[in-house]
Amino acid sequence: MDKVQDVAVLVGSLRRDSINRKVAHALTELAPAGLKLSIIEIGQLPLYNQDGDGKPPAEWTAFRERIRAADAVLFVTPEYNRSMPGALKNAIDVGSRPYGKSAWSGKPGAVVSASLGGIGGFGANHHLRQSLVFLNVPVMAQPEAYLGGADKLFDANGKLINEGTRKFLHGFMQACEKWIAANL
């Protein structure tokens, strides 16, 4: 049997009842058997400061090592003010340093954005892609995933109740598996 690919999932929201975290859980359930998705927490990371490169906080080191160990990365994020949340940008910056030792480089990736608004976090999704291009993360182009009105997709227990979205996310994860295999 082929190796199961380790997919590090970064959720852009730190909120306890985050819709994006619910989306990440739904993606974990819908992923094909060849992918193992694990949420890697980012809320504990101290703000990136270049002064720390010589003697990095333990949280930065653990995060960088965990990303390095992953086969692929999947971002699930809300939109904050037409961009990605600061916590997610901080995690990207932490993983990208020290210079020349980025944990991201060459790892296949994919992006899902979910928001209350009708445009499904398009601004966050594409700002994130801009950084990922620079960081040499080959990001899956299609299918794009912008989940609008996302608060209505889940029940009170966090279960995905929209059948169309379930089918779409299932197809998205199958495409991810192919993308990862082609870009390892």
Ligand code: FNR
């Ligand atoms: C938002 N929200 C938001 N929504 C959107 O569609 N476009 C936006 O630019 C913003 N901007 C924004 C800024 C800030 C600071 C907050 C707190 C919120 C609303 C956002 O979609 C909503 O709060 C989601 O529920 C956030 O995702 P989680 O936390 O549920 O995963």
